[in-house]
Amino acid sequence: ASTIPLDHISFLQSLPRALSCPEIFLCHASPDPALPIEAQPLGPLLCGDPSVLDAPERPFAPLVVHGHIPLSGGLPLLLPYRINVDTGAYSTRRLSAAVLRPGHAPECLVLSHEKA
Secondary structure, three states: OOOOOHHHHHHHHHOOOEEEOOOEEEEOOOOOOOOOHHHOOHHHHHHOOHHHHHOOOOOOOOEEEEOOOOOOOOOOEEOOOEEEOOOOHHHHOEEEEEEOOOOOOOEEEEEEOOOO
């Protein structure tokens, strides 16, 4: 069995749980839309349901980029207020990423690799 080197684990543990920019919020799962950015608890950021951001009133202002819920179609979900880049790479062999550039609409890239 292979193991993850301790320095890799230390590196991953040292990373922030979310990244907040003026117009974009990046996290694994979902922020709690009822709380301000600076008060986000760890639970929803790692295990929350991103669909809570789909409420019509959408109180959470920045664009949220997240994963956590693999998409069945194998393509990212690109909405005006959230982007889901989880294309289930572990099972679909499709890895996606958001391209976020000032002054441009968000885009998504998808890389795929067929089994040998």
